Amino acid sequence: MVGEDFSFSLIDDERPLTEHVHLAFPAQDDATVRAFHTAALAAGYEDHGGPGERAVYHPGYYGAFVLDPDGHNVEVVNHNR
Numbered sequence: 001m002v003g004e005d006f007s008f009s010l011i012d013d014e015r016p017l018t019e020h021v022h023l024a025f026p027a028q029d030d031a032t033v034r035a036f037h038t039a040a041l042a043a044g045y046e047d048h049g050g051p052g053e054r055a056v057y058h059p060g061y062y063g064a065f066v067l068d069p070d071g072h073n074v075e076v077v078n079h080n081r
Contacts, residue, residue: 021072029078030062036076037064048073 027033034051041047049065057063060080068074 019071022075023072024063024075024077027076027078030080033062033064033076033078037066040066040074044069045074049075 045066063077
């Protein structure tokens with residue numbers, strides 16, 4: 001994901017904008033999660049949880065979270081399974 005061109009949008013002109021969206025993208029390894037977080041912060045996204053294991057979800061769950069300019073939570077996660 002990091003270093004690749006990626007675009008995503010959902011548009012529905014007849015409904016109000018959705019707030020508090022959480023988007024999660026899979027990663028193949030922990031290094032990709034760390035690279036995503038570093039790149040997102042460099043691009044101006046707000047830190048919402050640095051790279052690390054979150055055993056509360058399940059053992060091996062390694063993710064990082066940022067808030068985009070609209071306040072949406074964007075995550076990249078490696079499940080290490």
